[in-house]
Each structure stands twice: as structure tokens, then as C-alpha cells.
Amino acid sequence: MNEVLATGRRTVPRWMATPESITAALLVVAFGVSAAFVPRFLDAAYLLDRSSLYMEVGLMALAMTFVIVAGHIDLSCASILALVGTSIATLHVKLGVPLLPLVFLAPLLGALLGGINGVIVAQLGLPSLVVTLATMALYRGLAQVLLGDHSVSLPAWFTGIERVAIAGTLLPVPLVLFLGLAVALGLVLHKTVFGTWVFAMGTNAEAARYSGVPVAQVTISVFVMSGVFSAMAAMIMISRLGVARYDHALGLELDVITAVVLGGASIFGGRGTVTGSVLALFLIAVLQTGMGVANVKAEYQATASGALLIVAVLMGNCFARFRKWTASKGEGSCSGS
Amino acid sequence: MNNRWRLVEVRELPTLALWVLICAVTALVQPKFLTAGVFRSILLWIPLLVVVAMGEMMVMLTRGVDVSVGSMMGLAGMAVGIALRDHPGIGVYGAMVLGIALGATLGAVNGLLIAYGNVPAIVATLGTLGAYRGLVHIVSRGVQVDEYNLPRELGRWSIDGPFGQTLVPWVVVFAILAAAGTLLFLRFTRVGRDIYAIGGNPEAAWLRGIPVRRVTFLVYVLSGLGSGLAGVLYASRFGTINPAAIGSGFELIAISAVVVGGVSVFGGSGTVAGVVLGCLLLGTISTALTVLNIADAWQGTTYGLVILVAVIFDHWMGTRFRKA
Amino acid sequence: MVIPMGEQVPLVKAVGLYKAFEGVDVLKNASLDLLPGEIHALVGENGAGKSTLARIIGGVHTPRAGTVQVNGRTVHFHRPCDAIAQGIALIHQEPLTFPDLSVAENIFIGRQPRRHGRIDWNAVHREAAEILESLGVKIDPRAKVRGLSIADQQMVEMASALSQHAKILLMDETTAALTPSEVERLFGILRQLRDRGAALAFIGHRLEEIFEICDRITVLRDGEIVGQRLTKETSIDEILRLMVGRPLAALFAKDVKHAIGSIALETRRLTCAGQFSDITLQVRAGEVVGLAGLVGAGRTEVARAIFGIEKIDAGEIRIGGQAVQVAGPRGAMKKGLALVPEERQRHGLLMPMSVWQNTTLAIVDRLARFGWRRDAMARDVARIGVKRLDVKLRGIDQPIRELSGGNQQKVVLSKWLATKPKVMLLDEPTRGIDISAKAEVHRLVSELAAEGMAVLMISSDLLEVLAMSDRILVMREGRIVAEFPREEATAERVIAAATGQVLRE
Structure with a gap:
């Protein structure tokens, strides 16, 4: 039996066998096609300018990678964004609290909102799908209660973060912040004890618990992370748009989840990389920018986003089946000899 | 004890109690609540929800979820509106068939992805939630269908009933028929029982020879079918069909009703009576908020809270029950 | 015939x-x-x-x-x-x-008797009752299966x-x-x-x-x-x-010449409603205690309760002579307990992950510095474990699911040995593994006991219990009903105690 195991059965090179490589290839193709039709795609300043539109989704996708790898889902992230944005704006504009400390308070508020999700999921063992579906409505509803249908404008010094570039470069602040955090979270997910626990939990939560992984704490942590990153995204969004509204980022959780799943993460948990999510985010950005240039209306783009999410998962399934098939073929030839 | 026709199980009692409590409190604060007009507005609010919730309930009984119901309802309702505007010749009944068939087709796409494509229900329906909503904008070109575009007969379904202009208009009758049909289907057909079995223990269901994929496919078709019917009822009830408004966020209300109605979020248990009661409760809350002059903004918060309270309550009951 | x-x-x-x-x-x-x-x-x-x-x-x-x-x-x-x-x-x-369906429906699911195209519930219940009666069991066909x-x-x-x-x-x-x-x-x-x-x-x-x-x-x-x-x-x-x-005769038997030390694990009147009650037992350092009984007698639940997975309603657990509150497996692990679970693939292993990741999962935080994993050290630990238990594999990077059942079980054991426990709870440690791996496991258990570890071994394999245990406890319907020292234990006596028969001697 040992000889069977000892026989190599890898028929595809290892680097090709990762889901991220497909995402990367798609990104190259999408970029190439876009550039061929729209010359502006080769203008770095234009691209960097457009990138800011996607950094809010990007930040939430970084944290969502942890949530999904841990075997959960957070449908409430976009609602947390809206609630944090409206709360901060309300505190500043209506109650006169200085804005600077509020910017630092925002992540704490996000942590609290995410923590509520996490505690309910971890302590009561309820499916995160239902819990975050409820808080998705709840948090968005509270945002609406706070501001109603009004927009609250923020002071001029606070707005326009996407037009601020890092000194001496063309790189806008949101992009730099996103890339920096992506590197940091990539290290956390793939190099630390916490990341290992996240993977273990997503692979088999029961086995992880039996092996001394503090499953409840890890669960709460990933939801808190999701809340904190949504809050950061909220700050960037209200700065970029100059106003806070309850319907900011409405439906954006769809894009966030699409990015993570398109990046090769398994919706069942246990598989996924930060690199994959980042690549997938840029793929979405290129596709949506391309559609924008081609004059496809924003409302119509929902169809493309939804289809993309489904295609991403279907592709993942085919990919898994293909791997299983090559594995079983290898196995067949081994025992036959 | 013969429990064949026992419609109300123990789980429904708290929902019923909560409903009575809400009615009582609202009536105390605002006596206007106890008028025929309010009763009628509750009755008109519920039918849309009931037909969608029946399908959502069957999906959730199999441990699935369908968050695309609002978009399916939107697309079916929009198509019906456009068909009646551009080809009035098809008549309201033709339009109704069209809406239901379209809904079932959209549901079948979900069902194919989930049952045969192995796409998790939440991902598939989250995807089609976006995709179908985009299609609503595309087919309508962003233009709403106005009341004068629709035949008057359609609107009269929300006013006239089988007994003339009564408290029970046709849309309510449709909803009652949908609920009764679901009840009979779940109780007296093998497929109906298979739905419970799949949710209760999917692996055992497969090993016992239940066609799990086929039944899973079917529940999503039924969910689409209900949503399609709801789209038609929406056109009748509101007259105006706006691509951004129709069915938007309705998945939340439907899931709230199902969960509040006592369907387990882990699948396998729940009754039609409970879900109808859940619909009644949500309809009452929504109307009570209006009667009490509480801002519309509180609606979303309410649905979120209601889902949370219901699942936590069920969890609490479950642990107490197991300990006992 | x-x-x-x-x-x-x-x-x-x-x-x-x-x-x-x-x-x-x-x-x-x-x-x-x-x-x-x-x-x-x-x-x-x-x-x-x-x-x-x-x-x-x-x-x-x-x-x-x-x-x-x-x-x-x-x-x-x-x-x-x-x-x-x-x-x-x-x-x-x-x-x-199907826990939420009735007994009758569980019997007939997918094949319910019908009349006029609809399920005839009277027939369902009547026929279910007939079949149950022919089997001689008293179960209400209308009752739910849950419970x-x-x-x-x-x-x-x-x-x-x-x-x-x-x-x-x-x-x-x-x-x-x-x-x-x-x-x-x-x-x-x-x-x-x-x-x-x-x-x-x-x-x-x-x-x-x-x-x-x-x-x-x-x-x-x-x-x-x-x-x-x-x-x-x-x-x-x-x-x-x-x-x-x-x-x-070649079945491995425990080496009994080593001295048995002080009490390492003790439970006093441990109770978990509906699972087991009044479990009082002691395991000493260097001792192997066998826990025998029928499937469903509550043995696994006792092990899980000691390890902090199931909540205890009453009673206390003492480790090394001190009463402890075990808050979850992590707490139990810190107190020197280890549990090799019955369902290896569900509770013991992360199937897609590699051998070294599985071996060091329980100590990944102990091996880390400031939260950073130290994979080189982890791989060394895995290599030592693989060597000690003679795990047959291609390399420690191989996914665990490619290993045979016996080798998988050895990895579970080496995972727990890496935590350096004082008390080992083994739940069906040789279920579903081949003969040679079984002998390896028995040799290891004997070795560990000789080194002074306390072992509580649940097993449905009677020969194994008899060969490996210094003492045998027998459970029936959630209670400990008999205790035999090694010399007095025979297969007949253990079976009689487990099934509640009176033995004619």
C-alpha cells in the first residue's frame, strides 16, 4: 500500500493548481481586452484615480476573507459601513463632537457591531447566515432611523481622501492603505497562530475544538475584524463622497463576497488566500470600469456582478472535480501496475 | 390523540401571544387601530407576503435559503406590467399565467445551480438577487409602468372579492388558496414529506432513496413560482410598477415571516399555520407602526430585530427542551 | 437447514x-x-x-x-x-x-401508503404499529424520533x-x-x-x-x-x-511489571442528564483503566465530559488531586488532559491538511513566538512523532486523507503526545485500523503507562480491553455497574455486566 502512496501523481504543476492562478489569468485577459478597446486603460493616472472607487469593497473583502475561510459569512458588512458612517456624521454635525477623535472611534463602533454578530454566532451556535441577515436589516434600519432620507455633509477638510496622494507619487491614500493592510492581513492569515486557527476552524470546526483551538474566540474575532474593516471603509466612503447617507453601500456585500469567492476561497470554509481576494478585487474593478466606459448603466451592472459570483463558484466546483479526477486517474494507474 | 388536523403546534403559541400583545398595546395607545379600515389594510398587506413565504418556507425546510425572491417577484411583476402595457390583448389571466411561469423559470435557474451545480444556496441566490434585479432594470429600460397602463380589472382584484366588495378581496383569496395548497402538499404528498426528511437529515434522506436533488430543485421552482404570483399581486395591489421598488428587500420580510413562524433555521421542522401566523404578525407590526405614526425608517430595524428575537427564542426553547 | x-x-x-x-x-x-x-x-x-x-x-x-x-x-x-x-x-x-418526523413516518418515508393519490395517514400509523408489534417493541408510532x-x-x-x-x-x-x-x-x-x-x-x-x-x-x-x-x-x-x-496469543498485552503511582484523574459522582449519572472513577499514573460497555452506554459521553466538551450537571473532576473546572477542550488540554476521539475523521483530523499541520495543531500556539508560527520547529515535532509511532507516509507534507486509517490514528495519537499530557483518554483507539497498526497502538499505550501516564481506554473490542487494562470498569445505561481487577476479568463476566445478565457460575 505504501508504494501506491509513494508514486507521484501530480499531473499539473503545483503553481497552476491554485485557484488564484485562474483569477490572475482572468485579470490579465480582462485587462488586455479592456486596454485594447479603451486606450485610457494604459493611462496610469486614470487607473489610479479609478482604483479609489473599489477600495471600500477591497477593505471589507480583506476581512471577509477571514470570515469565509473560517466557515462563516457576514452579510451585514455593508450595513455596518452605513451605520458607522451615519453615526459618525450625526455625532459630528448634530452634536458637535470634533471629527478627528470620531475617526478613531469609528473602528471601535465597527468592532462593537461586528462583535454582536460574533457573540450571537459563537455563543448560541446559530448559523452566521441567518444572524448576519438579521443584523444586515437591523444595522441598515438603525442608520435610516438616524438620518432618515437626508444626506449629512461633512466639513471640507475631511472630504476628498481619494484625491490625496502619497507625497511624491501618484498613489492615492486609499489604495496605499488597502495594499498595506492586504500585506499585513496576508501575513496574519498565512503566517500566524491566529490564521492557522481560522483555517482549522473552517476546515472542520468540531475537530478544531477537540484539538484545543479556541473556536468561540476565533469566531468572535473574525466578525470583529469584519466590523472594524467595514468601519474603515465607512470613513473612506464618507470622505470620498463628502456626505453620509443611510443607503450608502446598499447591496455592496454582494461585491465583497464575490471578490472573496472569485479569489478562490471556498464558501464552506477552510480554503482561501488574501492574495486571491486582492486579485479578484482588481478583476472586478477592471470589469466594472470596462462596463462603465462602455456605457453600461450602474443598475445593469448588478446582473454582471451576480452572474460573476455564480460563475466563480461553478468554476471552483469544476476545478475541484478536475483535481479529484486527475487524482483518481493517478490512483488507478498506480494500483494497476 | 388524533393529531391529524392539529393545525397549531406548541411553537405557534408564543407567536400568537406576541400578536395579541402587539394588537392590544397598539389599540391602547391608538384606539383607531381597531377599525375595519386598519383591518383591511393588514389583510391587503399580507397576501404578497404569504405567497412568497410559502415558497421560502419550503426552501428553508430543506436547510436552504432563497434570498432572490424579491428580485424574482420584481422581474415577474415587471414583465407582467410591460406585457399588459404593450400587448393588452393577453388579458389579466394571460398575464397572470405569464408571471407565474416566468417566476417558476427563474426559480428553476436557482434550482439547477443549487441542486445540480452544487452551488451553495446562499451564493446562488445572492448572485441571482443581483442578476435578476439588474434584469428588471434592463427589461424596463428604467421606466416604470403606471396605473393607467394596466387594465382596471387587475386593480379590482385588490378591491372586489368573491362576495362583492367585502373585507376579503380576490388577492386575499389567492393567498388563502396558496397557503391551503402548500398545506395539503406538505401534508398529503410523498414529495411534501420528503422535503421535511431532507431538511431533517440530508444524508439519511439520500441513503433512504429519496431523490434529494430532484426535490431540492423543486422547492426552488416553487419558491420562484410563489414569487412570480406575488409579482402579479403586486401589480394589482399598487398599480404602479417601479423597477427599483418592486420586491426590493422583500427577501428579508419573507425570511422574517418564515423564521418567526417557527421554521427551524436548521431545516426539517415548521408548519404552514406557523408561517401564516408569522405573516400576520409582520403585517400587523408594519400596519401598527404606521398607525402609531412611527417613521417608515423603523421598518428595516423591526424586521432585523424580529428575526434575531425569533432565532434566539427558538435556541433558548431548544436548549430548555433538551435539558428537560 | x-x-x-x-x-x-x-x-x-x-x-x-x-x-x-x-x-x-x-x-x-x-x-x-x-x-x-x-x-x-x-x-x-x-x-x-x-x-x-x-x-x-x-x-x-x-x-x-x-x-x-x-x-x-x-x-x-x-x-x-x-x-x-x-x-x-x-x-x-x-x-x-429524521428526528423531527414521527416514528411511523421514519418507517415509511418515501413509500407512505396512499389512497386517492394522497397519503393515507391512518394506514401509515396502523401499518407502522403492526410492524413494530411484530418486532416486539413498544414504541408509539406517532411519537417523534427525537428522544x-x-x-x-x-x-x-x-x-x-x-x-x-x-x-x-x-x-x-x-x-x-x-x-x-x-x-x-x-x-x-x-x-x-x-x-x-x-x-x-x-x-x-x-x-x-x-x-x-x-x-x-x-x-x-x-x-x-x-x-x-x-x-x-x-x-x-x-x-x-x-x-x-x-x-x-500474539495479541499485544500490557506490560504490567511497572509500579502504579498516585491518582492522576478522578471523577466524583459525575452526572450529565440524559447521558450518564453518578460516574465515580479513578485513574492512577501508570495505570490503564478499560471502560467497557455496549454502544450507547454513555462511555464516550463520560470521556467528552471530562475533556470539557459536554457540560456537566453535577459532580466534580479532580486532576492530580485538585478539583478543577474544565472549561472546554482548551482548558482540559492546559490541565494535562488529552482525548483521542472515537470518530477520527470528524473530531480528530483536518482531512485536507498535511500530516505536520495535523500533528502540531494542538500546540501551534505553544510553538509560536509573539503569535508567529515557527514552522521549522513544528515540522521537527511532526518528524519525531512520525518516527516514534512508525507512521507510514511519503513525507510530512502529505495530506492526512491519503493515509490509511491506522496511520491516520497514529497521527492523532502523536498530536496528543506532542502536548505532553499526564492523562490520556482514548475512545475506541483501534477502531477501523488494521492489525499491525493496532499492535503498534497497543505497544505505545503500554509504553506510555510505563512512563507514568494515566490512561482511560474506552473500547468495544473485548479482547483489547482484557489484554490492555489493569482494571476494567463496565458501564450500562449511563452508570458504572461493575469493576474488575485484571486478574478477575473474563470476557463472560464483562459481557454479563454490560448487558445486565446474571451469570450462572
């Missing part, structure tokens, strides 16, 4: 079946005939391939090679309903029930198989959770079915039972069929020899 073999047409004829899971061959060139009017036993050690064979015939698995014929016609089953349609009923090892004992659930499943009027009945360890009187009743029904010309395959571990009821015995070892005998022409000893493939 002797049937002249070779003249009858077999109801089922399986020829040359092969099956592999995750690259491990579990069935190799297995062939089997089931004749009408016979009860045919499939015996073998855990992991010998009996269940796989039955599951292929039952349509649960598709073989990689080989054919199955029913009534002389070759069939290709892709799913269980294909087999059910051919009149084959398979009763699974663990009862497959029934394992034995009752097993009976419900048996009733379901009977209701199919199957010509071919495959039973996978159906009697494991039943009391002797229930077994007797069941056997009566099986004989009736046999006399009506059905073919029955019976998988079991209790050879006495098998010799009582079966006409023919097929022995499997490591996925191959190693012998077939008529029951009246063979003996228990011969069958045992075929099963293990070596003389019985």
Missing part, C-alpha cells in the same frame, strides 16, 4: 469488487453470493471492508471494478434508491433517522427495512446497541424471513451471535476475502484465526 450449495441461483452475486477511498484500497477482488433462504455472516476486524462490501451492494458506493448481479442480471447502482428498487434493504451501522434511545432508533430502522418487503436484507452491526432480549426477538424475525426465502447478510462482531443465527460465514481481512465456511463445519477458533491472520 442445509442448503445444497451450487444448485441454487444466488439472489445477489458480487464478483471481483474493488474500492478505494482517498487512495487507500479498502476492498480488493471481493466476491460474494447471497442465496435465497440463508443468513450469511460477514465477519472481520474493523476496517476489513465488510461495511464497504455491504454498501456497494446497497448502492451507497459504486465499485471501481467488479460487478453486482441481482437475480442473475447485472445491475449498476448509482445511488441507494437504485438498490431499493431491486428489493435490497440496507440497515446502517448508525441509525439514519428515542439508540436501540429504539435501530428498531425503527429495522421496521423500515421490513416494511419494504425486501428480498435481500443487509444488516451492518445492527445488534451492537441491542439488549440480549431484543437480539433474541430480532433473530426470530430474521429466521422467519429466511424461511420465506429471503437472503440476509449479517455483519457483526459477536461471534456467539453469528454462530447462533448464520448459515454461512465469510471472513474478510484487509479488504480481501480470506475464507468462507458453513457454520456447522467450523468453529469460533477457526474463524478468529482467519480474521486476525495469526495466532491469538
Whole structure:
């Protein structure tokens, strides 16, 4: 039996066998096609300018990678964004609290909102799908209660973060912040004890618990992370748009989840990389920018986003089946000899 | 004890109690609540929800979820509106068939992805939630269908009933028929029982020879079918069909009703009576908020809270029950 | 009742079946005939391939090679309903029930009697009651299955198989959770079915039972069929020899010459409602305590409660003489406990991950510095574990799912040894692993005890319990009902205590 195991059965090179490589290839193709039709795609300043539109989704996708790898889902992230944005704006504009400390308070508020999700999921063992579906409505509803249908404008010094570039470069602040955090979270997910626990939990939560992984704490942590990153995204969004509204980022959780799943993460948990999510985010950005240039209306783009999410998962399934098939073929030839 | 026709199980009692409590409190604060007009507005609010919730309930009984119901309802309702505007010749009944068939087709796409494509229900329906909503904008070109575009007969379904202009208009009758049909289907057909079995223990269901994929496919078709019917009822009830408004966020209300109605979020248990009661409760809350002059903004918060309270309550009951 | 073999047409004829899971061959060139009017036993050690064979015939698995014929016609089953349609009923090892449905519905699901196109509930309940009565069990057909004992659930499943009027009945360890009187009743029904010309395959571990009821015995070892005998022409000893493939004396026994130390683990009147009650036991350093009993007697639950997985309603746990509150497995681990769980794949391992990741999962934080993993150290730990337990693999980067059951179990053991525990709780440590791995595990347990570790070993393998334990505790229906020191323990006494029989001596 040992000889069977000892026989190599890898028929595809290892680097090709990762889901991220497909995402990367798609990104190259999408970029190439876009550039061929729209010359502006080769203008770095234009691209960097457009990138800011996607950094809010990007930040939430970084944290969502942890949530999904841990075997959960957070449908409430976009609602947390809206609630944090409206709360901060309300505190500043209506109650006169200085804005600077509020910017630092925002992540704490996000942590609290995410923590509520996490505690309910971890302590009561309820499916995160239902819990975050409820808080998705709840948090968005509270945002609406706070501001109603009004927009609250923020002071001029606070707005326009996407037009601020890092000194001496063309790189806008949101992009730099996103890339920096992506590197940091990539290290956390793939190099630390916490990341290992996240993977273990997503692979088999029961086995992880039996092996001394503090499953409840890890669960709460990933939801808190999701809340904190949504809050950061909220700050960037209200700065970029100059106003806070309850319907900011409405439906954006769809894009966030699409990015993570398109990046090769398994919706069942246990598989996924930060690199994959980042690549997938840029793929979405290129596709949506391309559609924008081609004059496809924003409302119509929902169809493309939804289809993309489904295609991403279907592709993942085919990919898994293909791997299983090559594995079983290898196995067949081994025992036959 | 013969429990064949026992419609109300123990789980429904708290929902019923909560409903009575809400009615009582609202009536105390605002006596206007106890008028025929309010009763009628509750009755008109519920039918849309009931037909969608029946399908959502069957999906959730199999441990699935369908968050695309609002978009399916939107697309079916929009198509019906456009068909009646551009080809009035098809008549309201033709339009109704069209809406239901379209809904079932959209549901079948979900069902194919989930049952045969192995796409998790939440991902598939989250995807089609976006995709179908985009299609609503595309087919309508962003233009709403106005009341004068629709035949008057359609609107009269929300006013006239089988007994003339009564408290029970046709849309309510449709909803009652949908609920009764679901009840009979779940109780007296093998497929109906298979739905419970799949949710209760999917692996055992497969090993016992239940066609799990086929039944899973079917529940999503039924969910689409209900949503399609709801789209038609929406056109009748509101007259105006706006691509951004129709069915938007309705998945939340439907899931709230199902969960509040006592369907387990882990699948396998729940009754039609409970879900109808859940619909009644949500309809009452929504109307009570209006009667009490509480801002519309509180609606979303309410649905979120209601889902949370219901699942936590069920969890609490479950642990107490197991300990006992 | 002797049937002249070779003249009858077999109801089922399986020829040359092969099956592999995750690259491990579990069935190799297995062939089997089931004749009408016979009860045919499939015996073998855990992991010998009996269940796989039955599951292929039952349509649960598709073989990689080989054919199955029913009534002389070759069939290709892709799913269980294909087999059910051919009149084959398979009763699974663990009862497959729908907890929220009634007993009657569990029996008839998918096949409810109908009238005028709709389910006739009166008939459902009436027929369910009839079948349950014929089985001699008192279960209300209208009651929900949630809350029934394992034995009752097993009976419900048996009733379901009977209701199919199957010509071919495959039973996978159906009697494991039943009391002797229930077994007797069941056997009566099986004989009736046999006399009506059905073919029955019976998988079991209790050879006495098998010799009582079966006409023919097929022995499997490591996925191959190693012998077939008529029951009246063979003996228990011969069958045992075929099963293990070596003389019985070679079974590893614990080295008992080392001294036994102070109490390492103690429980006092430990109770968990509905699971077990009043569990008082002690395990000393260097001692192996065997915990015997029937499936469902509450042994696994006791181990899980000590390890902090199940909540305790009353009683206390003392480790090293001090009362402790165990808050979850992590807390238990910190107090020097380790649990090798019964369900290896569900609770013990992360199947897609590598051997070294699995080996060091429990100590990943101990090996880390400021939260950063130190993989080089982790890999060293894994290499040491692999070497000590002689795990057969390609390399420590190999995914654990590619290993055989025995080697997987060794990785679970080395994971827990890496935590340097003082007390080891072993729940069915040799279930489903091959003979050589079993001997390795026994050698290791003996070695650990010699080094002063306290071991509490749950096992349904009686020979193992008798050979390895310094002391044997027997549980029945959630309570400890007997205790035997090594010298006084015999198979008969342990079985009698576990089943509640009075032993005539």
C-alpha cells in the first residue's frame, strides 16, 4: 500500500493548481481586452484615480476573507459601513463632537457591531447566515432611523481622501492603505497562530475544538475584524463622497463576497488566500470600469456582478472535480501496475 | 390523540401571544387601530407576503435559503406590467399565467445551480438577487409602468372579492388558496414529506432513496413560482410598477415571516399555520407602526430585530427542551 | 437447514469488487453470493471492508471494478434508491433517522401508503404499529424520533427495512446497541424471513451471535476475502484465526511489571442528564483503566465530559488531586488532559491538511513566538512523532486523507503526545485500523503507562480491553455497574455486566 502512496501523481504543476492562478489569468485577459478597446486603460493616472472607487469593497473583502475561510459569512458588512458612517456624521454635525477623535472611534463602533454578530454566532451556535441577515436589516434600519432620507455633509477638510496622494507619487491614500493592510492581513492569515486557527476552524470546526483551538474566540474575532474593516471603509466612503447617507453601500456585500469567492476561497470554509481576494478585487474593478466606459448603466451592472459570483463558484466546483479526477486517474494507474 | 388536523403546534403559541400583545398595546395607545379600515389594510398587506413565504418556507425546510425572491417577484411583476402595457390583448389571466411561469423559470435557474451545480444556496441566490434585479432594470429600460397602463380589472382584484366588495378581496383569496395548497402538499404528498426528511437529515434522506436533488430543485421552482404570483399581486395591489421598488428587500420580510413562524433555521421542522401566523404578525407590526405614526425608517430595524428575537427564542426553547 | 450449495441461483452475486477511498484500497477482488433462504455472516476486524462490501451492494458506493448481479442480471447502482428498487434493504451501522418526523413516518418515508393519490395517514400509523408489534417493541408510532434511545432508533430502522418487503436484507452491526432480549426477538424475525426465502447478510462482531443465527460465514481481512465456511463445519477458533491472520496469543498485552503511582484523574459522582449519572472513577499514573460497555452506554459521553466538551450537571473532576473546572477542550488540554476521539475523521483530523499541520495543531500556539508560527520547529515535532509511532507516509507534507486509517490514528495519537499530557483518554483507539497498526497502538499505550501516564481506554473490542487494562470498569445505561481487577476479568463476566445478565457460575 505504501508504494501506491509513494508514486507521484501530480499531473499539473503545483503553481497552476491554485485557484488564484485562474483569477490572475482572468485579470490579465480582462485587462488586455479592456486596454485594447479603451486606450485610457494604459493611462496610469486614470487607473489610479479609478482604483479609489473599489477600495471600500477591497477593505471589507480583506476581512471577509477571514470570515469565509473560517466557515462563516457576514452579510451585514455593508450595513455596518452605513451605520458607522451615519453615526459618525450625526455625532459630528448634530452634536458637535470634533471629527478627528470620531475617526478613531469609528473602528471601535465597527468592532462593537461586528462583535454582536460574533457573540450571537459563537455563543448560541446559530448559523452566521441567518444572524448576519438579521443584523444586515437591523444595522441598515438603525442608520435610516438616524438620518432618515437626508444626506449629512461633512466639513471640507475631511472630504476628498481619494484625491490625496502619497507625497511624491501618484498613489492615492486609499489604495496605499488597502495594499498595506492586504500585506499585513496576508501575513496574519498565512503566517500566524491566529490564521492557522481560522483555517482549522473552517476546515472542520468540531475537530478544531477537540484539538484545543479556541473556536468561540476565533469566531468572535473574525466578525470583529469584519466590523472594524467595514468601519474603515465607512470613513473612506464618507470622505470620498463628502456626505453620509443611510443607503450608502446598499447591496455592496454582494461585491465583497464575490471578490472573496472569485479569489478562490471556498464558501464552506477552510480554503482561501488574501492574495486571491486582492486579485479578484482588481478583476472586478477592471470589469466594472470596462462596463462603465462602455456605457453600461450602474443598475445593469448588478446582473454582471451576480452572474460573476455564480460563475466563480461553478468554476471552483469544476476545478475541484478536475483535481479529484486527475487524482483518481493517478490512483488507478498506480494500483494497476 | 388524533393529531391529524392539529393545525397549531406548541411553537405557534408564543407567536400568537406576541400578536395579541402587539394588537392590544397598539389599540391602547391608538384606539383607531381597531377599525375595519386598519383591518383591511393588514389583510391587503399580507397576501404578497404569504405567497412568497410559502415558497421560502419550503426552501428553508430543506436547510436552504432563497434570498432572490424579491428580485424574482420584481422581474415577474415587471414583465407582467410591460406585457399588459404593450400587448393588452393577453388579458389579466394571460398575464397572470405569464408571471407565474416566468417566476417558476427563474426559480428553476436557482434550482439547477443549487441542486445540480452544487452551488451553495446562499451564493446562488445572492448572485441571482443581483442578476435578476439588474434584469428588471434592463427589461424596463428604467421606466416604470403606471396605473393607467394596466387594465382596471387587475386593480379590482385588490378591491372586489368573491362576495362583492367585502373585507376579503380576490388577492386575499389567492393567498388563502396558496397557503391551503402548500398545506395539503406538505401534508398529503410523498414529495411534501420528503422535503421535511431532507431538511431533517440530508444524508439519511439520500441513503433512504429519496431523490434529494430532484426535490431540492423543486422547492426552488416553487419558491420562484410563489414569487412570480406575488409579482402579479403586486401589480394589482399598487398599480404602479417601479423597477427599483418592486420586491426590493422583500427577501428579508419573507425570511422574517418564515423564521418567526417557527421554521427551524436548521431545516426539517415548521408548519404552514406557523408561517401564516408569522405573516400576520409582520403585517400587523408594519400596519401598527404606521398607525402609531412611527417613521417608515423603523421598518428595516423591526424586521432585523424580529428575526434575531425569533432565532434566539427558538435556541433558548431548544436548549430548555433538551435539558428537560 | 442445509442448503445444497451450487444448485441454487444466488439472489445477489458480487464478483471481483474493488474500492478505494482517498487512495487507500479498502476492498480488493471481493466476491460474494447471497442465496435465497440463508443468513450469511460477514465477519472481520474493523476496517476489513465488510461495511464497504455491504454498501456497494446497497448502492451507497459504486465499485471501481467488479460487478453486482441481482437475480442473475447485472445491475449498476448509482445511488441507494437504485438498490431499493431491486428489493435490497440496507440497515446502517448508525441509525439514519429524521428526528423531527414521527416514528411511523421514519418507517415509511418515501413509500407512505396512499389512497386517492394522497397519503393515507391512518394506514401509515396502523401499518407502522403492526410492524413494530411484530418486532416486539413498544414504541408509539406517532411519537417523534427525537428522544428515542439508540436501540429504539435501530428498531425503527429495522421496521423500515421490513416494511419494504425486501428480498435481500443487509444488516451492518445492527445488534451492537441491542439488549440480549431484543437480539433474541430480532433473530426470530430474521429466521422467519429466511424461511420465506429471503437472503440476509449479517455483519457483526459477536461471534456467539453469528454462530447462533448464520448459515454461512465469510471472513474478510484487509479488504480481501480470506475464507468462507458453513457454520456447522467450523468453529469460533477457526474463524478468529482467519480474521486476525495469526495466532491469538500474539495479541499485544500490557506490560504490567511497572509500579502504579498516585491518582492522576478522578471523577466524583459525575452526572450529565440524559447521558450518564453518578460516574465515580479513578485513574492512577501508570495505570490503564478499560471502560467497557455496549454502544450507547454513555462511555464516550463520560470521556467528552471530562475533556470539557459536554457540560456537566453535577459532580466534580479532580486532576492530580485538585478539583478543577474544565472549561472546554482548551482548558482540559492546559490541565494535562488529552482525548483521542472515537470518530477520527470528524473530531480528530483536518482531512485536507498535511500530516505536520495535523500533528502540531494542538500546540501551534505553544510553538509560536509573539503569535508567529515557527514552522521549522513544528515540522521537527511532526518528524519525531512520525518516527516514534512508525507512521507510514511519503513525507510530512502529505495530506492526512491519503493515509490509511491506522496511520491516520497514529497521527492523532502523536498530536496528543506532542502536548505532553499526564492523562490520556482514548475512545475506541483501534477502531477501523488494521492489525499491525493496532499492535503498534497497543505497544505505545503500554509504553506510555510505563512512563507514568494515566490512561482511560474506552473500547468495544473485548479482547483489547482484557489484554490492555489493569482494571476494567463496565458501564450500562449511563452508570458504572461493575469493576474488575485484571486478574478477575473474563470476557463472560464483562459481557454479563454490560448487558445486565446474571451469570450462572
